[in-house]
Amino acid sequence: MPKVSQTYLDSRRAEILDAALECFSREGFHRTTMQDIVEQSGLSPGAIYNYFASKEEIIEAIADERHAREQQMIVARSSEGALAALVQIGREFLNSLQDPAERKRRRVTLQLWAEALRNPRVLRTVRRGISGPRKALGDLVAHAQKRGEIPMALDPDAIARVMIAVFQGLILQLAWDTETQVEPYIKAAEALFSGLPLSKRGARQTLRKR
Amino acid sequence: MPKVSQTYLDSRRAEILDAALECFSREGFHRTTMQDIVEQSGLSPGAIYNYFASKEEIIEAIADERHAREQQMIVARSSEGALAALVQIGREFLNSLQDPAERKRRRVTLQLWAEALRNPRVLRTVRRGISGPRKALGDLVAHAQKRGEIPMALDPDAIARVMIAVFQGLILQLAWDTETQVEPYIKAAEALFSGLPLSKRGARQTLRKR
Amino acid sequence: MPKVSQTYLDSRRAEILDAALECFSREGFHRTTMQDIVEQSGLSPGAIYNYFASKEEIIEAIADERHAREQQMIVARSSEGALAALVQIGREFLNSLQDPAERKRRRVTLQLWAEALRNPRVLRTVRRGISGPRKALGDLVAHAQKRGEIPMALDPDAIARVMIAVFQGLILQLAWDTETQVEPYIKAAEALFSGLPLSKRGARQTLRKR
Amino acid sequence: MPKVSQTYLDSRRAEILDAALECFSREGFHRTTMQDIVEQSGLSPGAIYNYFASKEEIIEAIADERHAREQQMIVARSSEGALAALVQIGREFLNSLQDPAERKRRRVTLQLWAEALRNPRVLRTVRRGISGPRKALGDLVAHAQKRGEIPMALDPDAIARVMIAVFQGLILQLAWDTETQVEPYIKAAEALFSGLPLSKRGARQTLRKR
DNA sequence: GATGAATGAGGATTCATTCAT
DNA sequence: AATGAATGAATCCTCATTCAT
Numbered sequence: 001m002p003k004v005s006q007t008y009l010d011s012r013r014a015e016i017l018d019a020a021l022e023c024f025s026r027e028g029f030h031r032t033t034m035q036d037i038v039e040q041s042g043l044s045p046g047a048i049y050n051y052f053a054s055k056e057e058i059i060e061a062i063a064d065e066r067h068a069r070e071q072q073m074i075v076a077r078s079s080e081g082a083l084a085a086l087v088q089i090g091r092e093f094l095n096s097l098q099d100p101a102e103r104k105r106r107r108v109t110l111q112l113w114a115e116a117l118r119n120p121r122v123l124r125t126v127r128r129g130i131s132g133p134r135k136a137l138g139d140l141v142a143h144a145q146k147r148g149e150i151p152m153a154l155d156p157d158a159i160a161r162v163m164i165a166v167f168q169g170l171i172l173q174l175a176w177d178t179e180t181q182v183e184p185y186i187k188a189a190e191a192l193f194s195g196l197p198l199s200k201r202g203a204r205q206t207l208r209k210r
Numbered sequence: 211m212p213k214v215s216q217t218y219l220d221s222r223r224a225e226i227l228d229a230a231l232e233c234f235s236r237e238g239f240h241r242t243t244m245q246d247i248v249e250q251s252g253l254s255p256g257a258i259y260n261y262f263a264s265k266e267e268i269i270e271a272i273a274d275e276r277h278a279r280e281q282q283m284i285v286a287r288s289s290e291g292a293l294a295a296l297v298q299i300g301r302e303f304l305n306s307l308q309d310p311a312e313r314k315r316r317r318v319t320l321q322l323w324a325e326a327l328r329n330p331r332v333l334r335t336v337r338r339g340i341s342g343p344r345k346a347l348g349d350l351v352a353h354a355q356k357r358g359e360i361p362m363a364l365d366p367d368a369i370a371r372v373m374i375a376v377f378q379g380l381i382l383q384l385a386w387d388t389e390t391q392v393e394p395y396i397k398a399a400e401a402l403f404s405g406l407p408l409s410k411r412g413a414r415q416t417l418r419k420r
Numbered sequence: 421m422p423k424v425s426q427t428y429l430d431s432r433r434a435e436i437l438d439a440a441l442e443c444f445s446r447e448g449f450h451r452t453t454m455q456d457i458v459e460q461s462g463l464s465p466g467a468i469y470n471y472f473a474s475k476e477e478i479i480e481a482i483a484d485e486r487h488a489r490e491q492q493m494i495v496a497r498s499s500e501g502a503l504a505a506l507v508q509i510g511r512e513f514l515n516s517l518q519d520p521a522e523r524k525r526r527r528v529t530l531q532l533w534a535e536a537l538r539n540p541r542v543l544r545t546v547r548r549g550i551s552g553p554r555k556a557l558g559d560l561v562a563h564a565q566k567r568g569e570i571p572m573a574l575d576p577d578a579i580a581r582v583m584i585a586v587f588q589g590l591i592l593q594l595a596w597d598t599e600t601q602v603e604p605y606i607k608a609a610e611a612l613f614s615g616l617p618l619s620k621r622g623a624r625q626t627l628r629k630r
Numbered sequence: 631m632p633k634v635s636q637t638y639l640d641s642r643r644a645e646i647l648d649a650a651l652e653c654f655s656r657e658g659f660h661r662t663t664m665q666d667i668v669e670q671s672g673l674s675p676g677a678i679y680n681y682f683a684s685k686e687e688i689i690e691a692i693a694d695e696r697h698a699r700e701q702q703m704i705v706a707r708s709s710e711g712a713l714a715a716l717v718q719i720g721r722e723f724l725n726s727l728q729d730p731a732e733r734k735r736r737r738v739t740l741q742l743w744a745e746a747l748r749n750p751r752v753l754r755t756v757r758r759g760i761s762g763p764r765k766a767l768g769d770l771v772a773h774a775q776k777r778g779e780i781p782m783a784l785d786p787d788a789i790a791r792v793m794i795a796v797f798q799g800l801i802l803q804l805a806w807d808t809e810t811q812v813e814p815y816i817k818a819a820e821a822l823f824s825g826l827p828l829s830k831r832g833a834r835q836t837l838r839k840r
Numbered sequence: 841g842a843t844g845a846a847t848g849a850g851g852a853t854t855c856a857t858t859c860a861t
Numbered sequence: 862a863a864t865g866a867a868t869g870a871a872t873c874c875t876c877a878t879t880c881a882t
Binding site: 663664665675676679684685 | 854855856857858859
């Protein structure tokens with residue numbers, strides 16, 4: 001029986017990750033020192049090392065956290081059609097922009113993308129974060145092809161990857177320019193995918209009316 | 211070795227940047243030490259500091275170099291239509307994949323994207339690197355709209371940004387997985403933009419035949 | 421070694437300053453490396469930087485310490501007359517020569533005098549170190565003038581400065597030649613100031629008898 | 631027969647020393663880099679090393695130059711009496727203050743005093759710079775003693791050293807505070823030494839009338 | 841579990857000096 | 862003699878991590 005409750009431990013861990021996220025967002029992984037995290041969290045170095053074995057491990061934990069969140073957001077929630085799912089995701093994405101905390105997180109996401117090139121564990125997390133949506137979207141496309149809505153000549157997986165790219169690009173563009181207008185971007189993306197045609201007419205109508 | 215020619219100086223500078231690119235590609239900006247660049251270049255620390263005031267400045271020079279290259283690659287070369295330009299760019303991109311040096315460079319590009327969040331000069335370079343193609347593509351779309359090929363309701367700039375996103379996403383996906391198949395991706399992207407319809411039929415045909 | 425007492429911290433700080441003084445005395449500020457201080461103190465570089473932000477700050481702390489010590493030594497302790505005070509100071513100075521540690525310190529004092537030309541904080545400290553005695557001595561002279569012991573035509577502050585110069589010159593001469601005889605120098609200085617006449621006869625007698 | 635005239639060589643050497651003096655005055659010996667001297671002199675590093683084997687040697691040459699100048703200034707020019715000589719020196723000193731170049735030089739002098747603690751050659755030069763005037767002044771005092779003008783009990787050399795101290799202190803005080811008033815200081819010093827009495831009445835009169 | 845002073849290898853940068861031209 | 866690019870040891874300082882309390 002531990003001296004303190006698991007709840008306590010979990011909340012301490014979360015505090016550290018919050019502090020780290022804040023620092024990473026402001027200064028990047030490499031310019032952030034453990035001392036920065038110490039100050040941001042109000043804990044001591046020793047305390048932090050009780051929860052994480054290294055700075056690297058904190059970065060990896062942040063990656064896991066991000067991955068879990070995005071997974072949750074992107075995972076297709078609709079079997080109605082690919083476009084409907086995309087539109088849904090787009091909407092959520094749009095809403096998340098209201099949250100300043102989410103802006104910070106997106107900056108960290110971009111850093112994780114670069115970090116993935118160096119850190120195999122981060123790479124694995126990033127890849128896993130994509131493979132889910134990629135598969136889901138690919139399946140939707142394949143379904144649409146069976147229904148004759150999309151030419152069989154196209155690779156469903158490739159289309160899924162292009163769809164994901166549209167989101168990745170938006171994240172990049174937003175990170176570099178917070179003034180970036182999201183609404184027209186989403187509309188343009190929608191127009192593209194409706195023209196494929198990737199979806200039933202219904203889905204398109206729904207979005208248009210919004 | 212006094213009073214050397216400007217050509218000599220330029221080639222030394224280029225050597226240093228090459229060495230730095232190699233190191234950055236392998237280890238990332240922050241894990242690369244000046245000593246690494248020293249060893250890779252075969253020069254001495256002092257020599258390198260004769261050409262660049264700091265490691266930061268090397269990173270910025272790399273950004274400028276990348277920017278110039280990509281500018282040159284992406285800038286629309288065709289007035290035939292947006293799709294033709296895109297296809298052309300896609301082809302070049304495809305070809306560049308044969309060059310292992312280009313793979314290295316793309317890894318560095320991704321790092322520059324993250325670096326832009328911290329370094330205002332890199333940010334400016336990255337933004338400039340996008341603004342050119344963005345404007346060029348936007349103009350093409352606007353033209354197509356005047357000719358009635360694309361609905362006026364869509365924002366030309368937004369469409370341009372989506373197009374750019376498709377390339378950015380491909381760069382990301384390739385960086386994380388060198389096995390990534392480029393050909394199907396390009397085809398899928400082409401299908402999307404032909405459905406818009408963004409281009410004349412002719413352009414689409416060209417691509418199909420390749 | 422967490423949560424240590426303030427006393428502990430103070431004594432560590434003092435240890436570092438002692439080590440630095442030793443090094444500075446031997447090699448001068450600029451030839452002394454942090455590594456020298458590390459070795460002399462038996463601490464690690466990091467430990468030292470926990471107490472001082474830079475080598476410069478150590479020099480400034482040494483200046484403060486010197487200033488405090490000299491302040492304490494020179495500040496007039498006698499209201500009997502300027503000469504008595506001077507004699508007193510001269511005696512203490514003489515005694516301090518017995519202490520080999522004091523020899524070291526005086527060498528550092530000379531370096532601080534030069535450093536003051538470059539480092540505004542050191543300059544301020546050096547100036548403050550003079551302004552106290554200068555004012556005190558000036559007041560004594562002014563008093564003597566009121567009592568008619570010194571011609572009103574002379575500037576009390578100027579006389580104070582000359583007195584101080586006599587000590588400064590002695591410090592210089594001692595630094596360059598440890599064989600320098602202090603006793604005759606003090607006697608000669610005393611003769612000068614008694615002739616002014618700066619003091620009551622009594623004070624002069626006191627000195628003579630020693 | 632050399633390729634260039636000795637005059638040419640000498641003037642180059644002087645240029646370098648002038649440039650070095652300028653730099654040393656501004657930044658001190660140790661903060662001045664050879665590159666600073668290169669820029670100040672308009673020569674190249676290689677050229678400078680043709681004239682001086684090391685930075686150290688430049689410092690030593692500066693010391694020699696200073697020494698020669700001061701020697702020339704201080705060396706007793708009068709056999710009329712110690713005071714007359716001192717007054718003369720004081721006057722010259724006073725005049726030299728008008729020359730801004732001289733202010734620079736005095737700052738360097740102070741640095742040489744500190745440097746003497748580390749560099750035996752500089753020490754020797756500094757000592758030689760003092761020993762001349764010291765001996766000259768000591769002789770004057772001894773003469774006055776023989777004539778019964780000064781008590782035999784005082785050490786002539788000690789009095790000479792006190793006199794020198796009065797100048798040294800003035801140099802220090804001027805270096806730290808360019809506002810320092812020289813005139814009252816000189817007057818006060820004169821009053822001291824006239825009271826000794828160190829000189830004939832005449833000398834004192836001369837000064838008073840000025 | 842927490843604390844925070846200490847560790848010390850490592851890193852960016854400097855700069856006196858050299859030497860091929 | 863002059864040039865100035867190159868050298869590379871030396872230096873200041875950082876910071877992830879440890880561990881005695």
